[in-house]
Amino acid sequence: MTTNENTTDSTGQATKEYVHEHAPRLAWAKHAPEVYKAMIRLDAEARKGVDPVTLELVKIRASQLNHCAFCLDMHSKDALAAGESVERIIQLGAWEESQHFYTPREIAAIELTEAITVLTDGFVPDDTYEKAAKLYDEKELTQLIAAITVINAWNRFGVSTRMVPGHYTAGDFK
Numbered sequence: 001m002t003t004n005e006n007t008t009d010s011t012g013q014a015t016k017e018y019v020h021e022h023a024p025r026l027a028w029a030k031h032a033p034e035v036y037k038a039m040i041r042l043d044a045e046a047r048k049g050v051d052p053v054t055l056e057l058v059k060i061r062a063s064q065l066n067h068c069a070f071c072l073d074m075h076s077k078d079a080l081a082a083g084e085s086v087e088r089i090i091q092l093g094a095w096e097e098s099q100h101f102y103t104p105r106e107i108a109a110i111e112l113t114e115a116i117t118v119l120t121d122g123f124v125p126d127d128t129y130e131k132a133a134k135l136y137d138e139k140e141l142t143q144l145i146a147a148i149t150v151i152n153a154w155n156r157f158g159v160s161t162r163m164v165p166g167h168y169t170a171g172d173f174k
Contacts, residue, residue: 022162023162024161024162024163025160025161025162026161026162027161028157028161039150039153039154039157042150042153043150043154045146046143046146046147046149046150047143047147048143049139049140049143050140050143050144050147051105052082053079053082053084053106054105054106054109054144055147056075056078056079056082056084057079057084057088057092057102057106057109057110058109058110058113058144058147058148058151059071059075059147059151060072060075060076060079060089060092061092061095061110061113061114061117062113062117062148062151062152062155063075063151063155064092064093065113065114065117065118066117066152066155066156066159067159068154068155068158068159068163069158069163069165070158070163070165070168071151071154071155071158072165073165073168074165074168074172074173076089077168077169077170078170078171080170081170081171087101088101088102092110095107095110104135105135105136108131108132108134108135108136109132109136109144111128111131111132112124112128112129112131112132112144112145112148113148115128115129116145116148116149116152117148117152132144
């Protein structure tokens with residue numbers, strides 16, 4: 001059975017009817033404000049010394065992998081507001097096939113993000129770590145790993161509590 005998703009408004013113009021927005025399961029920041037504040041502090045510390053462009057690419061890629069729509073919405077909007085191109089954001093989902101959009105350091109950070117985010121083998125592969133270690137000094141690499149870990153924690157809050165995407169305005173939580 002097919003349904004017509006197009007409807008008309010009061011002027012007779014065709015409009016699309018979208019699926020109803022879901023409600024969040026839980027307002028976790030309200031019920032655990034000290035945890036939320038600690039996450040904010042951890043996030044602020046983790047981002048220190050990480051290139052802001054790379055940081056947003058890492059946050060977007062981790063959010064894609066974790067299916068965190070709220071964080072994906074937030075970090076895509078923040079990246080766009082900071083001057084990132086739509087093309088580079090779109091290509092993150094297929095970065096292995098479109099590496100020419102990114103710098104070697106960005107590729108190493110994206111690859112490390114995937115390895116830390118998807119621990120299906122139970123470890124970060126040596127070659128992935130070594131690639132990043134060649135392009136980042138120990139302090140930078142430590143901060144990058146911290147930033148990747150923090151976005152994964154944010155994603156888990158977002159996904160488990162079903163935070164609703166689409167209402168974030170770039171810079172709201174900076």
